Amino acid sequence: MRTTRSTARKSSVTALLTALVTLLGLVVFGAPTPAAAQAQPPGTLAAGLHISDGRLLEGNGNDFIMRGVNHAHTWYPGETQSLADVKALGTNTVRVVLSNGHRWSKNSPQDVAGIIAQCKANRLICVLEVHDTTGYGEEAAAASLDQAADYWIGLKGVLTGEENYIIVNIGNEPWGNTNPAGWTAPTIAAIEKLRNAGFQHTIMVDAPNWGQDWQGVMRANAQAVYDADLTGNLIFSIHMYSVYDTAAEINDYLNAFVNAKLPILIGEFGGPPDQYGDPDENTMMAAAQQLRLGYLAWSWSGNTDPILDLAIAFDPNQLSSWGERIFHGANGIAQTSREATIYGGGGPGDTQAPTTPGTPAASAVTANSATLAWTAATDNVGVTGYDIVRISGGSETTVAASATNTVTVTGLTADTTYSFAVYARDAAGNRSARSATVSVTTAKGGGTPGAGCSVGYRVGNEWPGGFQGEITIRNTGTTTISGWTLAFAFANGQTVTNMWGGTPTQNGGTVSISPASYTSTIPASGSVTVGFIGNKGSTNTAPTAFTLSGSTCATA
DSSP states (O other), rough: OSSSSSHHHOOOOHEEEEEHHHHIIIIIIIOOOSSOOOOOOOOOOOSSEEEEEEEEOTTSSSSOEEEEEEEEETOOOOOTTTHHHHHHHHEEEEEEEEEEESSSSSHHHHOOOOOOHHHHHOEEEEEEEEGGGTTTEEEEEEOOHHHHHHHHHHHHHHTOOTTTTEEEEEOOSOOOOOSGGGGGHHHHHHHHHHHHOOSSEEEEEEEETTTOOOOHHHHHHHHHHHOOOOTOOOOEEEESSTTTOSHHHHHHHHHHHTTTTTEEEEEEEOOOOOOBBBOHHHHHHHHHHHHOHHHHHHHOOOSSSSSOOOGGGGGSSSSSSSHHHHHHHHHHHHOOOOOEEEEGGTTTTTOOOOOOOOOOOOEHHHHOOOOEEEOOEEEEEEEEEEEEEEEEEEEEEEEEEEEEEEEOOOOOOTEEEEEEEEEEETTTTBBBOOOOOOEOOOOOOSSOOOEEEEEEEEOOOOOTTEEEEEEEOOOOOOOOOOOOOEEOOOOOOOOOEEEEEEEEEETEEEEEEEOTTTTSSSHHHHHHHHEEEOOOOOOOOOOOEEEEEEEEEEEE
């Protein structure tokens, strides 16, 4: 069972790398851009979510910006609690993996109806996609877009009337790297087939080249595809993995659509490096925020390749370093997500700001972090989150965001005094007055009394000359660990070439890892995960001994 992005990344590494050398410049610097003419106003608005002037709007005209994750429902049908879990972390949208039965077990109308009901119960917008189309034309087992369209038509009775709550993503990454120009006609045909069947939903279409459009086919033909949908309610989805490893590539691609007023979002993206490269997720998220575009991170949990799991084993209390980045990092979900107004959130007419939050109180102060808690604000519609700021003189800097009235601020300097305050915000973006401030002085550093640790080391993938590893550090003690250093030794000459969640220093076989800002604090009974790419020879024995800040850890 393939529940990993390895399918969507590439099926032929050699072919991709060779083609990238000769063609990637076309995408970045010389690719044809969408037609300069603006997209035509829609002839018939969708009953709910719809497109206007290149933007995704709700039925009431409120701009809706997707901030969410992908969830592999078709492979893990029992993990429906995940919808509540991602909502609790601030998500406003979830993209749900379904199967039309061509390649995996078919999701029945009853199952899909249940997923829609759970999305609505958890106040989420639901993007439904058929995954069987992945890599068509290169992947022999893939379904066609026409077959995917037939599946949606078979679900019409379930989907009709849900236009406020769902978007129909016809097929996931519906063309591989073989003759990607063949993507355009079947995409138009599938759109027309759904419209002729009476679908009024906003439709989403994925790019060829396993979703990454590195040959610019979707980019060049976007206007023609958009014009083929006479309702105008069509949005394009680009998947950004290792092809998009520079700010120039990312900004160039997204701005081409925005400037042409053609709607687009980042329907999948990854951040951790892999054997193909190192995606620039920081630019992806910053560009999406600046351009007010949606993004949906891959993926909540259950990947065969766990490097892209946002949560470990579907546990929202065990976010990976990738998960921490998506939910709590700069331009992340907690900071930027706004709930859809269809669920009662403030719409364009909501101008009332939340009340002022209570003065924050500090606890669990370490050399590098502090936990803040405050009395929750109230709102006429509902508070959707809080922004935590650091005050310095007459200026303030946002340092964290939270969906609840508590947060742990990390990345602080030892033996330093800080001043923090909190704002509340609602779904319409109204912001409260700033709370009173709290002064926090971090500890001087050194060891952490009462600390204990265990370390789990695993190899997730191997190939000739290289491998992908993952290290999970668990705090088995009674107090928070912060500012840690992990040390271990390789026995067979392995070397770390890329790392996320930490910074490596290697001398011979001995490796020392210092944390990233978002993995620097490990609460009691909590854990953090560090991932890496390494070089190896014919033997790849796992390390057997680990120390954390000089203390020996158990192995798990």
